[in-house]
Amino acid sequence: MLNNIIYRELSYTINGLCFRVHNELGRFCREKQYANRFEQLLNINGIKYVREIKIPFVFKDELIDGNIADFLIEDKIILECKAEKFITKKDYYQIQRYLKAANKNLGIIVNFNDKYLKPRRIINYSQIRINS
Numbered sequence: 001m002l003n004n005i006i007y008r009e010l011s012y013t014i015n016g017l018c019f020r021v022h023n024e025l026g027r028f029c030r031e032k033q034y035a036n037r038f039e040q041l042l043n044i045n046g047i048k049y050v051r052e053i054k055i056p057f058v059f060k061d062e063l064i065d066g067n068i069a070d071f072l073i074e075d076k077i078i079l080e081c082k083a084e085k086f087i088t089k090k091d092y093y094q095i096q097r098y099l100k101a102a103n104k105n106l107g108i109i110v111n112f113n114d115k116y117l118k119p120r121r122i123i124n125y126s127q128i129r130i131n132s
Contacts, residue, residue: 099124
């Protein structure tokens with residue numbers, strides 16, 4: 001079962017960086033401050049990324065803007081940084097929308113405002129092929 005984890009090594013590295021940010025900054029900073037420190041750590045670790053990437057989606061054969069993801073890491077994982085009381089369904093729907101529009105398999109939501117950091121892996125099941 002562990003062999004089926006999507007982007008296992010990269011997602012573990014990302015989670016480790018998130019924990020480092022949380023340990024360094026605590027839980028009462030603004031979202032942008034967490035994202036800035038996370039970006040510094042990506043650079044230090046030589047991890048390729050795009051920050052605040054626009055992800056258009058197609059509706060009736062027309063490209064529509066409106067989706068901006070915090071990070072696209074190694075052109076594989078979408079990371080959303082939050083600094084809220086709690087993660088809501090709206091946040092899950094948001095990252096699902098990003099994954100579908102960007103045609104990516106994995107997203108991670110991180111709420112740095114939590115006392116104990118709990119990164120959430122969000123899978124785009126419409127993209128996953130199951131071997132049967």
